[in-house]
Structure formats: structure tokens, C-alpha cells
Amino acid sequence: MNSPVLLIDTPDEKGLIHTITGVIYHNNHNIICNNEYVDHETSRFFMRTEIEGECDTETLTEELKNRLPEGCRIRFASQRRRKIVVMASKEHHCLGDLLIRNSYNELNADILCVISNHDLLRQLTERFDIPFHYVPVEKLTKEEHEVKVLEILNKYSPEYIVLAKYMRILTPGFISSFPAKIINIHHSFLPAFIGANPYRQAFERGVKIIGATAHFVTEELDEGPIIAQSVIPVNHTYSANDMVLAGRDVEKNVLAKALQLVFQERVFLCGKRVVIF
């Protein structure tokens, strides 16, 4: 993915595709790949366009702004890899998977550091020469702990924060500092089994399928817009702990898939839902 990506999100009106592609065409650019969608609930039009070669994004943005409706959002996605910080607690599977993908440049992102409320994942992280910051919670209020986490985050200035099985609930204040920039993996097929111990809940309910959900974090617990979900079958022979083990592969794959979609600029927020191209 080396071509610039034009991202437009605007109130719908007749002729938008013609107008937008006109600006691109008259500036002598070729479109490699184009997707558009009108959301009928919100009457907003979404378009993602990969343009061949380099282009003067300022000129194009200016021209587009002049021709598109009030309330449009126009953005050119940079081709740099995103800068991200990963937060995790005790479980290694999502973090380990991200570290390997990161070391082979498969994420369209660079992991700047790992932050954890436990010291268990230090060795794994450091095997990949990534800084590991242990921020213990002992004797701290939730807010005090977050202040310490924020200090580290501020040092790195990440574009996204990835919660790779970070098991503490963040405060609304923390979340609102990173709007649509925190991505979490929840170990259930949301909205089933919100909150703690979803596999235990799943076991007790006797479900025949379990899953995982990657979503943007908003102030409501486990209620943020869903980016990706996946499931696997289980049966009566699975204990709650067997479900935990079986769920790991789903969790890590769903998180990686969601990150790829977001970091390739394929995801638009649309109220509580997302549009994915």
C-alpha cells in the first residue's frame, strides 16, 4: 500500500462521486481502487480512494472542500506506518502475536513500547527489543495509576493505543483523551457477555459458539463501535478454562485483523457503527 488514500465522509447529495472523481481526474491522477457507501440512517456518504503515484494533497483537499457540502470531512492518509503503544496485563497471546507481526512489518504500524500493570510480559517484549514499562497499581487509585500511564504515553505520542488483553477498566477521562484512538479486544462475542469473566458466563449459559470482538473504546464499557468479530464452535466437553484456551487464537486473530483494517485506513466511524472498505 504505497498510494495516498483519500478519505471523505460528508452529508450525502446527488453527484458526489462525479464531483470527487472530477477533482482527481482534472488534477491528472488515476484511481487504483475506490469504494463508496451511503448510510441511510445518517444520510452520510463515505468514500475511500487509493490514488496512483504522488499527489499534492493540499491542493486537492482545498478543491474538494470548495465543492463538497458543509459538514464534509476530507483527509489524506499518510503512508507512514502508524505509531502505536500496546497495553497488556498478564496474558501473552495477543501481545506475542503483535510483536511477531511488528518485527516483520506486517502491522502497517510500529510498536513504540509496551505498558503493563504487571511485570510478567517483560521478557517476551524485550525478546523483540521493544521497551517495556511496568506501572504497578499497588497503593494507587485508578486515577493515580492512569496519570503514570499517561506520562509514559506522552513521552511516546502514539497515534493509537492497543489494549491487547489489558484487564483494567479505563476511566472516561483517560478514554476521552484518545477519541477513536484506543482499540480493545474483548474476549466474547459482544454484546453477549459484557464485563468480567465472559468465558465463565459463556460456559454457564451453555453456548455452542464462543467469540471475540475488537472495538474502539468509548466511555461505556464494551459498548464502543465494533471493528471485527470472529467465533469458534465449542461443546459440552469444554470447561470454562478450555474456552479460555480455545478463545486465545480467536482473540489474537481478530485483534490483528482489526488493526490491519484501521491502520490501512479502511475504517470509518458512523455513529455507533463502523463502515469498512
Add this chain to the structure above:
Amino acid sequence: MNSPVLLIDTPDEKGLIHTITGVIYHNNHNIICNNEYVDHETSRFFMRTEIEGECDTETLTEELKNRLPEGCRIRFASQRRRKIVVMASKEHHCLGDLLIRNSYNELNADILCVISNHDLLRQLTERFDIPFHYVPVEKLTKEEHEVKVLEILNKYSPEYIVLAKYMRILTPGFISSFPAKIINIHHSFLPAFIGANPYRQAFERGVKIIGATAHFVTEELDEGPIIAQSVIPVNHTYSANDMVLAGRDVEKNVLAKALQLVFQERVFLCGKRVVIF
């Protein structure tokens, strides 16, 4: 499936498999297929045994009862097809699928009649020469309506009642008359989206996967033991109505699968969960 099926559900203790297979062996029978499972939550042992040829089920039951722990349940499943009544409302897809399977003897059951609170599915049902009973709800309380339904049910004495998109909530009184004998298809991946309009709920939550759940009906709405579940992927281009249409194929397949499992005597109740062999 022509061999008798022995179904045992008993408090666990050492040597059960040896004891049970001993009774079968000493009565000179061969086992075609055997499954057993110990549920560690309840310490109960479950076993399903297909026996070759005919056997004197009374003698075997007697001998088994003498050797198994207090609290055991021993049952030989008859080889007759189950007698069932299907209840439906307006949607044809589950009923239509069952009628075709029934007409080719694929259900291990015979549909005795169809009962509906609407008159819409009469033609479909009668195409297959199955009696259709329309019980309108107008001017009736829920209880009065159920009395009329029960009158019809009593005439047919079904072994199971299948709710093939029957959209009225049954009263606890009705349900308790048919313990573990009513099977429902719910149009969501339970426990997500309990209650009305699950596809609308799914659309609004922006889920990426929708599903269906076949379960035994208990007095708590949508809380009965789950027999089968299945899912399909959806995306942002699906309206709530598109999800309804896409969900139909999942619903009919999950319901048919659950019925096959139950009617082949592969399903044991185990608290709020089921054991499926």
C-alpha cells in the same frame, strides 16, 4: 438408525462404564456406538449406547437399575419416529424447510399438524397434506388463546412441540405442561439480543456476525438450554431488513439440526446446559 438406544444419566462413581457394558455384554448384545461424559460441575455421568439388533429392554433396564447408583435415570429410546406439532406465525422459511424434510422422512419425526396465530401459512402447509389450525388471537387474553391451542394439542398428543418462528411468548403455565418438550428457534446468537427485534438490535449495535439459536423453552424468556447455534458474517451494507433475510437460512438450518439431534436421542439435559453425543 434402527438399533435401540440406551440412555443413562446417573450420579458418577467408579466403574460405571464397566458395569453398564457388562450388563449389555452378559445379555449377549453388541455395542455399535458408545459415548459417555462426566459433567464435573454436577458430578453426573451420561452415556448413550447404540445396541445392535433387538433387545429385551425391560430385563436390561431392571438389571441396570439394580447395579447403578441411586438417582440414576435409565431409558431406552424407541425407534418410532417422534410425533410432533409445529407452531408458526407469519414467516414461512422454517416451516417450509420442516415440511419438505418431513415429506421425505428426514426428521426422524412426523409432523401431525401446524398451529398458527395467523392464517398465512395455510396454503404452504396444505401443499404437503398436513392439517393447519388457525387460532386467531383477536379478543382473547393470552390464557384464553393458549386454552384453544392446548385443545388442539391434546387432540394430537405430540411428543414435542416445535416453535418454528412462533412469535408469541408462551405463559409459564403452558410451558410447564411440556417440560423439555418445546423447542424454539430464536433469531439471534443468544444470549445476545434477547427479546423482540433482535436483528434491529444487531443492526444498531453494528455487529459483524449474526446468528440463530435453537433451545429448549423454559419459563424464562430465551433462557432455556441451548441445543445448537450458528452464525454468518454481515457488514455495514446490511440494513436491519437485510439481516432478517440473511438470517433466514441460518435459522432454518439450526432448527433442523437441533431437531435431528433431539429426535435421534443425542441430547441430555444437564442443568442449564445440554450434553450432545
Add this chain to the structure above:
Amino acid sequence: MNSPVLLIDTPDEKGLIHTITGVIYHNNHNIICNNEYVDHETSRFFMRTEIEGECDTETLTEELKNRLPEGCRIRFASQRRRKIVVMASKEHHCLGDLLIRNSYNELNADILCVISNHDLLRQLTERFDIPFHYVPVEKLTKEEHEVKVLEILNKYSPEYIVLAKYMRILTPGFISSFPAKIINIHHSFLPAFIGANPYRQAFERGVKIIGATAHFVTEELDEGPIIAQSVIPVNHTYSANDMVLAGRDVEKNVLAKALQLVFQERVFLCGKRVVIF
């Protein structure tokens, strides 16, 4: 789906989207839904556009033809339901599913008649008031049999022929009379298990997943462009016959899905592959 659908398939060049949407816009039409794709293997551009309301398709076609590259194909899909003939042999599951969908207008098509080389599916077909034509093969060469089938087909002039488990191999001559107009369901995950008895082959190979494939029929057996595929898990307890039974639900769903895609004009041929919007 009541809006006219514009289908364009043309050699790729810069500015195509702008040009095409310009013709639509200057004729004062609104686009409801648009998809486009460039196939890099063949350098062809594909576009499918749903237009709001009625439109003068002749004028639009003329204008488009004047502006698009040599070699373009422009077509407006009519909003009528397609006229189809279903051919089947002995198995009822695909035919039964299509008959029910047909009777509720779910196919975007009307089944004109059913043709079979056996007389087994007559009752099922006639339950739905669809003409059934039995064309026995006894004492006929393959070509003679096809002549009799063609006589019936000519009487009905279908736009598509659906092979719903029609188990005779058609001659190249027959197939070439209906280019890209015959859709078949093959009971394996092609290209695995081409030819006869795929479930037996699958059993012997010990596969852990079985599937079904809906494809356009071309002169090479089981080699036509694939429209849809689906799979289900199996295990060592499945006999070849169990696979046959389990495969039925996959077959009927995949066939129905492929027909929906084709009859909604979402499928473009692109060499040996298809583009699906």
C-alpha cells in the same frame, strides 16, 4: 430492488468513474449504490450502479457508448424477475428449497418448469403448481435425450437453466447453446473431488471439511467460473453417506445464494473467474 441497474464492463482507462457518473448526473439521476473494480490480470474495469427512480436507458446507453473505450459492454438490467427452468434428477433438497423460495418470490426469478431424467420429483414439484417434465433416458443416446430436453426448453425460453442436482453430464453442444446461462451446484469444494461421487472421494481422503460449489457450466466438466462456495466440518465418525446427508444443507444454501447473486445482476464474468458486487 426496484431501481434500474447499470452494468459496465470495459477496458480500463483513467477517469472512467468520473465519465460514467457524469452521464448519470447530467441526466439528473441519483446513484443509490455503486461498486467498481479493476481486474489487474485483464486490465478490465467493472462497474455496477443502482440508479434511483426510472430512467431512459436508451439515451444513457447511447451517451455512455460515445464516451467509453472501444470494447466496452453496457447493459441495463431489467427489473422483471428472471425466467428460469430447473433441471434435477433424484435428490429433492435443492429443488425443494428453490420451490419454496419461488413460491414466496424470494429468488428474483420465476421457475417456469422442472425437467428431470427421473420421475421421482414430480409430486414435490406439482405440490407447488409448477409443470414437471419427465424425459426418460432409456434407449436414447445422450444427444437424443438432449434434443428432447431442448424441445421443452425452447417452449419455455428461459433466461437461465439451473442444475439442481441434475446428475447427467451435458454435451458441449448443449452447453454452448446457453453461454453463461447454466448454473450448476457441485457437491464438493471444487477443485477438490471433480467428477463422480465426491463425498466418497472425500471420505476416502479423510478430509476434515466438506463443501459445495455453485458455478457457471462450461464445456470443461466442473471447471466453470465459481460463483459461491461453502463448507462444513466433518470428522472420522462420518461415513461417506453421512457426508452426503450433511452436505445437503450446504448444497441448497450455496445454490440459492449463487442464484440470488446472479439474478440481482451482481455477477460479472472475468475470464475463468467472476467479479461479485
Add this chain to the structure above:
Amino acid sequence: MNSPVLLIDTPDEKGLIHTITGVIYHNNHNIICNNEYVDHETSRFFMRTEIEGECDTETLTEELKNRLPEGCRIRFASQRRRKIVVMASKEHHCLGDLLIRNSYNELNADILCVISNHDLLRQLTERFDIPFHYVPVEKLTKEEHEVKVLEILNKYSPEYIVLAKYMRILTPGFISSFPAKIINIHHSFLPAFIGANPYRQAFERGVKIIGATAHFVTEELDEGPIIAQSVIPVNHTYSANDMVLAGRDVEKNVLAKALQLVFQERVFLCGKRVVIF
């Protein structure tokens, strides 16, 4: 899994379960989990029994041998982790996944070393403190190269060899030295796309689903008994290379799943198929 596992594979006869569980019961052992299966193609009976606590496996084996039919195979699986060697070529995803699982003791195995015909995966391997042996192929015949590989293998005496995207075809001589002890991941849904470049083949055939297959290696290329398979959907927008990337997650998960099954002693060979408990 700390309990001893008894594995029996014997010609079928009446009373086998009773006989075997009798030996266990009379030696005063409790069965935690039991599975059995009769393969009707070969008339062989398979049984896997987890026994609670420690047991005198020699005595039990002796007693069982005296009571079971000629041709029976009786084995107690040791509770040690298996010793394995991983062979890989250039791709890191399967190896990386195994190294992480290994470092957290999730494989029921210990990776003794990695052998490769390239020097590319050295850093990844050594991050996890596992010896890496580079055996270049330049100027060597296939046999000469294998001699060098065998020298290393002999030094480690692994119980299993895992081909984690090792892209050279092994000679029959090499394979026959490790009967049913070499496990390979093939990057297609076998038997579709045997041999080289399966994703290219899949792209050209226009399939809508791609997959991966873990299997025992036998002398016939890609024809060994299948242990596990999995698939993912693809569509016309996937190039052959996109399929390669998308296939990676399937490959690594299927390989890991197959290894877990084998290393937990859940897999019996049964001709060209496997029985999995």
C-alpha cells in the same frame, strides 16, 4: 493433562469396552475421560482412556494383552512433553507462532532446535533461545542435503519433526525413517491444489474459499493422512499475493491445532485417515 492416557487400537469384537474397563476397574483405577470408535471400513476398534492418578502401566498392559484380540496395539502415553524439531524455510509466521507457544509451554512439547535451508529465520529463533541450524543446499544433491539434516536430527533425537513451511520435498528414504512422525502444514485445502504455488492456483481457479491442511507426511506428496483443516473466505479483490497473506493466519492456527491433537495423544492412524478423540 496429568493423567496417564491408555491408547488401544485392535480388531473389533464384542465386549471390548467391558473387557478393557474391567482391567482398569479391577486394578482399582478411575476413568476420567473415555472415547471409543469402531471403524467399519477396517473393522478396527479404537479407544482412548484418561486414567486418574498414577498406575502400573506394565501390569495393565500385560493384563490387557492377555484379554484383547490378536493384532491389538496397547500403549500408555507418557506425560512428558514431546521432544520436537521444527524445520522451516523462509516464512516466519508458523515458526513464530510455535516459538511463542513453546516459550509458554502451550504445545505439550519442547522445541529442541530449528533447522532451515535458509539463514533468514535465525534471529527470530534465537530471540527465544532455541538453537538454529542453517543447512544450505547449494552444491548439494537432495540426498546430500538430507544427510546433513539427518546428522543434526540424530543429535537431538526428536519424537516428532514439524515442517513449519519447510518448502523442500523430502525423499521417500528420509520420510520412511520417521513413520507417522513428520507433520506438515500445506497451504491449501487438500486435496485441492496439490504441489507448488497453491495460492496462485487458487487465484486462477477463482475459488471463494482458501484453506490450509495439517497432515502426516508420507511418501506420496501431499497425500498423507489429514489431521486438521481450516478455511477462510476470499473474493475477487484478492490477488494471489493477498491470498498468501490471508492464508498465513489459517496456516499457523491449523498447524498449532494439529500439533496439540497429536501431542495430547488424541490422534490414531486408520489407513489413510485419522481418528481424533
